[in-house]
Amino acid sequence: MASPTLTDVAEAAGVSYATADRVINKRGNVAAKSIAKVNEAVAALGYVRNIAAANLSRGRVYRLAFLIPQGPNAFFARIRQHIKDTADRLQAERVHVDVIEVAAFAVEGLQASIASLIDKDFDGVAIVGLQSDALIQPLEQLRAKGVAVVGLVSDLPQDNRLAYIGIDNRVAGRTAARMIGMAHAGGKGSIQTFVGSMDARDHAERFSGFCEVIATDFPDITVRDPIITNDDAAILKSRTATILGDRSNLTALYNVGAGNSGLIEALRASAPQRPFCVVHELVSHSRQALLDRQIDLVIDQRPDVEINRVFTVLRTLIDGNALPVLPDLVPTIYVQDNLPADTLTDQMKAQDR
Numbered sequence: 001m002a003s004p005t006l007t008d009v010a011e012a013a014g015v016s017y018a019t020a021d022r023v024i025n026k027r028g029n030v031a032a033k034s035i036a037k038v039n040e041a042v043a044a045l046g047y048v049r050n051i052a053a054a055n056l057s058r059g060r061v062y063r064l065a066f067l068i069p070q071g072p073n074a075f076f077a078r079i080r081q082h083i084k085d086t087a088d089r090l091q092a093e094r095v096h097v098d099v100i101e102v103a104a105f106a107v108e109g110l111q112a113s114i115a116s117l118i119d120k121d122f123d124g125v126a127i128v129g130l131q132s133d134a135l136i137q138p139l140e141q142l143r144a145k146g147v148a149v150v151g152l153v154s155d156l157p158q159d160n161r162l163a164y165i166g167i168d169n170r171v172a173g174r175t176a177a178r179m180i181g182m183a184h185a186g187g188k189g190s191i192q193t194f195v196g197s198m199d200a201r202d203h204a205e206r207f208s209g210f211c212e213v214i215a216t217d218f219p220d221i222t223v224r225d226p227i228i229t230n231d232d233a234a235i236l237k238s239r240t241a242t243i244l245g246d247r248s249n250l251t252a253l254y255n256v257g258a259g260n261s262g263l264i265e266a267l268r269a270s271a272p273q274r275p276f277c278v279v280h281e282l283v284s285h286s287r288q289a290l291l292d293r294q295i296d297l298v299i300d301q302r303p304d305v306e307i308n309r310v311f312t313v314l315r316t317l318i319d320g321n322a323l324p325v326l327p328d329l330v331p332t333i334y335v336q337d338n339l340p341a342d343t344l345t346d347q348m349k350a351q352d353r
Helices: 006-013 017-024 032-045 051-057 074-089 107-116 133-144 169-183 201-217 233-245 260-268 284-291 303-318 343-352
Strands: 062-069 095-102 124-127 148-152 163-165 189-195 221-223 252-255 276-280 297-300 332-334
Touching (some): 006 017, 074 095, 074 303, 107 124, 107 133, 163 303, 201 221, 233 252
Parallel strands (some): 062 124, 189 221
16 A cells, blocks of 8 residues: 555645645644644554655755864774765765864864854764863854754763764773683783773773773782873884883783774784783774784774764754664674674775775
């Protein structure tokens, strides 16, 4: 049986097509009695509004902005590539995207970048967030303009955004702890941790979840104070080399954030008998390090899935619809034996030729 059309709704309600269209698309200037009749007809017929057609008829353009940390971080290079690919695919649906790069872990820089959007004509914004009260005012100003704001990967202050798209980072940290604890097979140990910044909610939550599991389930393993790296590969390389030169019962390494290329370089130059090592995000250098047995495990948050969800969520919010219940984004654990095809790296290399 064919789905009911707007013509069917108009006939059932006893109103003109134009009136039914104004009610369905919330254009106003319709009598309350007619609105009630149209809504009753919609419910009775099971009519579902064709948002794409409605947007096309009124020339709707989705203007989206993504605020992404700048720099050579390979994970955010993946994010940028997925944004570009998705935006290219959605051009026919009038989706326009700007990627705005901001300094990593810089609260003032992020505050200024958010504030700069207030006078621009964006419908929706996705922001890799930090936890700071300094962000509240510009976020509130954006939302007061009717801009849909969501946190991406690392959350914003929760009362000042409409949704968060990313994994549960506390769970990701707990997973890393479980894997490292199991690798110790009941023995004692000492873990050196690295954190990009505690101002980044994803890093703080991963570290907190990690420490919870080690303290509760592996009490014979010590977690050393984290080394703050700002996700700088050079810092990771230097500090890891120093630590490996003075083993002092070191049994494991866990990097909460990025900069893993530096960590891997230091491990590559170290003695064959290295500590157990867990990092986040499957990118070209962490993938190769798994294959070369320089690290043991990668926890990946599937940025392709996250970016697809961001576009869906922003467009739903902009259209004024309630968000559906979405399944949790679950991180994927990779070892050298279950690596997927490296299609994204091949694609990016091809574009560079």
